[in-house]
Amino acid sequence: MEMQKDKIFFRIGLVLFDLVLVNLAYILAFLIKFGWDIPERNLTPYLSTWPWLTVSALALFYFYRLYGSYRWRWAEVFASLICVVFFQAMVGMALSFLFRNFAFPRTVLLAAPFIQLALLSLWRRAAWHLERGLQGIRRVIVVGQPLEAVALAEKLESAAGGTIKVSGLVLESQSEPGYSVYESSCSVENRWPLLGELPEFCQCLDIVKPDQVFICSNLSQEHKAGVINSCVAKDIKVFLVPDLYEIMLTQARLDQVDDVPIFAVGRLKIPEESMILKRLIDIVLSLAALVVAAPLCILAGIAIKLDSPGPVLYRQKRLTMQEKSFYLYKFRTMVVNAEQESGPVLASENDPRVTRVGRLLRAARIDEIPQLLNVLKGDMSIVGPRPERPFFVNELVKQKPEYVYRMNVKSGITGLAQIAGRYSTSPENKLKYDLLYTKSYSPAKDLAILLQTVKVMLMKDRAS
Structure with missing residues (x-):
């Protein structure tokens, strides 16, 4: 519970500090141009538009998913910051024209993005490290057939930047006579333990107690349902890699025939x-x-x-x-x-x-x-x-x-x-x-x- 509070306070602080730095950059741009004696006729246009500039900056930060970016590599965070600063500059110019604030110095509008990028990069680099520490490492189980399970496990550990640790794999057994999931996947054991096969999934959950479970797309619908039911019963977050069937159900509309609930599945076509x-x-x-x-x-x-x-x-x-x-x-x-x-x-x-x-x-x-x-x-x-x-x-x-x-x-x-x-x-x-x-x-x-x-x-x- 204490850790959850820390995360909430950190997220609030992240938002507030981002918005303060965005506006501080405009003030610094004014100071660079005019010094401490900023003419009122030039400052007033900024003061009249700063609420809109602040709202647009907040929207851009959320759009580029910069609140919850600890799983990204720093290069992705930095690229998002560049986009935020660039489009914020476009918004500033548009607001200046819309409100007829022609006294808003163009040099300030041009200099502010560079200052914003410098300030936000330094702050966000430190916040990125801090947030990763607060989030900790999430232990996950990957469920699926051997090849796809291994590929997904590799992707999770490499793409998440060390914030996800695969605790082991639960593999689907095959119906062919003489098949052994352990014999076919013995090379996996050097990196991830084989926790068992699907009939043993509930025991694996009790032993490992993972934070999350990832289900591969090639698992049968029957087995997917069993895994999801087990996770829901134990209040464990579960993620599903979709196959075509699940993609077809995306954005299905809830309807009913008499007292029977039905899903209206849309076509794979643009109207x-x-x-x-x-x-x-x-x-x-x-x-x-x-x-x-x-x-x-x-x-x-x-x-x-x-x-x-x-x-x-x-x-x-x-x-x-x-x-x-x-x-x-x-x-x-x-x-x-x-x-x-x-x-x-x-x-x-x-x-x-x-x-x-x-x-x-x-x-x-x-x-x-x-x-x-x-x-x-x-x-x-x-x-x-x-x-x-x-x-x-x-x-x-x-x-x-x-x-x-x-x-x-x-x-x-x-x-x-x-x-x-x-x-x-x-x-x-x-x-x-x-x-x-x-x-x-x-x-x-x-x-x-x-x-x-x-x-x-x-x-x-x-x-x-």
């Missing part, structure tokens, strides 16, 4: 009226982005021509909604005829076929800009599942028949899989994110993905 609005937004945003990016595109084209022989733009056949093929445009980042000898190959992180300029264009995501032309043509949307090549689609459909549902919506430049996954995220998990996006689509969701994409662009290992 037609939403598609019309989505298309209008795509046209407006792509036109605006092309106008703003025109000078950058000219410089990129010149650099590509000077660096290596070949065309500036590269086009490649991809598949979009209803498996319709189209040619996707990009700035060329590889040598000409890069796949002449190898055939269709997915690009690797340090691909030798990438040119010197191409590496810079990829790192800054500038090579993706020509896809705005695909959006204008109607081949793609701003937000949606990434379009894939026919060869790889055929291979993926053989491995995962559910992959065809991914093409119930138009392909996009960015998507939920791109902001939630990493460069090395498995195709299966990317597929799950794409299907979840289709199930939960809304214009607000698209806006959230676009804003989160800015953060992902700052992190090399998060772009895919």
Whole structure:
């Protein structure tokens, strides 16, 4: 109980100190420009807008999930802070124009973000370490079939930054004669103890007394229900990696027939009226982005021509909604005829076929800009599942028949899989994110993905 109070007080202090530093940065920017004698006509516009500036900062901190970020690596926290500061600067300029506060010094609006980033980075670095200490290490049990259970256990311990400790695995036994879960997974014991098989799950809970239980997606529905019931009975928090069935139940609407409760399960498809609005937004945003990016595109084209022989733009056949093929445009980042000898190959992180300029264009995501032309043509949307090549689609459909549902919506430049996954995220998990996006689509969701994409662009290992 005492530990819970400490966490609550820490969270309140975190919020208050964040907001104090955001506003302190504006004051320091005034002091740098005017010294201690700040003219009233310049200070008054800030005093009249500081409540709105404070509310916008708080909203941005929550949107970028900076309250509960102790499980992140520091690089992710810092990238989120950069986004908060950048969009806070945009809000400051917008409020200055909206309230006609033209006496609000532009130099203050420009200097404040740099001061905010410096102050918040120092404070948040210390708070990050402190919060991890307060939260402590959470002991978890992973339940599933051997291969997926091991993969999930590795992910939990590596991605959570040391805040999660896997106490052991409970594995599902197989029906084949002579099968032994211990013999098939003996290499696991060197890292995580095998606590037992599913029939022994309740005893494992009593012995380990974990804080949380994670259930893999490949477990049968019957076994998932048994594990969840056992956890609920013992008041243990349980997390479930969803399969297609659970994804289909996402956002199901509660209804009834007479006195029988039923779930109305939605389709894996965006409603037609939403598609019309989505298309209008795509046209407006792509036109605006092309106008703003025109000078950058000219410089990129010149650099590509000077660096290596070949065309500036590269086009490649991809598949979009209803498996319709189209040619996707990009700035060329590889040598000409890069796949002449190898055939269709997915690009690797340090691909030798990438040119010197191409590496810079990829790192800054500038090579993706020509896809705005695909959006204008109607081949793609701003937000949606990434379009894939026919060869790889055929291979993926053989491995995962559910992959065809991914093409119930138009392909996009960015998507939920791109902001939630990493460069090395498995195709299966990317597929799950794409299907979840289709199930939960809304214009607000698209806006959230676009804003989160800015953060992902700052992190090399998060772009895919």
